[in-house]
Amino acid sequence: MPAITDQLDLDNLGLKPGGGMRFETAVRVGGYVFGAQRYELSAEPLPVLIDASRTSSGYVVRVRSKFAVKGPCMRCSDDFSLELKIDHSEVHEPSLDEELASDYVTGDDLDLAALVHDAVGLALPTSIAGELDGEGGCKSCGRTRQKLLELGVAAEDDADLDTVGDAPREPDPRWAKLRELEL
Ligand SMILES: [Zn+2]
Numbered sequence: 001m002p003a004i005t006d007q008l009d010l011d012n013l014g015l016k017p018g019g020g021m022r023f024e025t026a027v028r029v030g031g032y033v034f035g036a037q038r039y040e041l042s043a044e045p046l047p048v049l050i051d052a053s054r055t056s057s058g059y060v061v062r063v064r065s066k067f068a069v070k071g072p073c074m075r076c077s078d079d080f081s082l083e084l085k086i087d088h089s090e091v092h093e094p095s096l097d098e099e100l101a102s103d104y105v106t107g108d109d110l111d112l113a114a115l116v117h118d119a120v121g122l123a124l125p126t127s128i129a130g131e132l133d134g135e136g137g138c139k140s141c142g143r144t145r146q147k148l149l150e151l152g153v154a155a156e157d158d159a160d161l162d163t164v165g166d167a168p169r170e171p172d173p174r175w176a177k178l179r180e181l182e183l
Pocket of ligand 1: 138
């Protein structure tokens with residue numbers, strides 16, 4: 001396990017304009033709460049690959065990681081694990097434009113823990129649930145559609161059923177700002 005870097009001192013990297021470096025580190029991301037359920041990452045602290053580049057007047061920090069999110073299936077409460085990855089490039093060019101100043105940077109310090117927490121949050125689907133089989137049963141726990149209906153956790157009709165397994169990915173509104181920055 002590499003050393004933990006929750007706060008990254010950009011100045012300490014010693015990069016000259018045009019220079020860059022790649023290194024592995026780990027970040028304490030923490031869990032996520034949806035409804036009353038808690039979801040944890042497969043690794044905590046989470047190993048991340050950092051590519052830091054110094055531009056003429058700022059920095060671009062690319063953060064990549066692969067992991068699984070673990071917790072109860074939102075449909076049947078069985079243990080569920082979802083493979084995800086993040087690939088986020090954070091731009092910090094405060095002298096170029098105020099808009100390009102990263103919200104995660106204070107002085108020379110990049111709040112890597114907050115950045116990764118938000119990037120993982122953006123990657124999470126709104127519905128953390130296993131796949132349904134052709135009959136509307138749960139592939140993960142093997143419960144039939146009838147069993148799920150009895151438990152009150154399956155959709156009532158086929159139209160709803162289709163949307164249960166493939167709910168569109170809509171991030172938490174709190175991350176809308178992060179999305180804007182990425183566009
Ligand atoms: Zn299930």
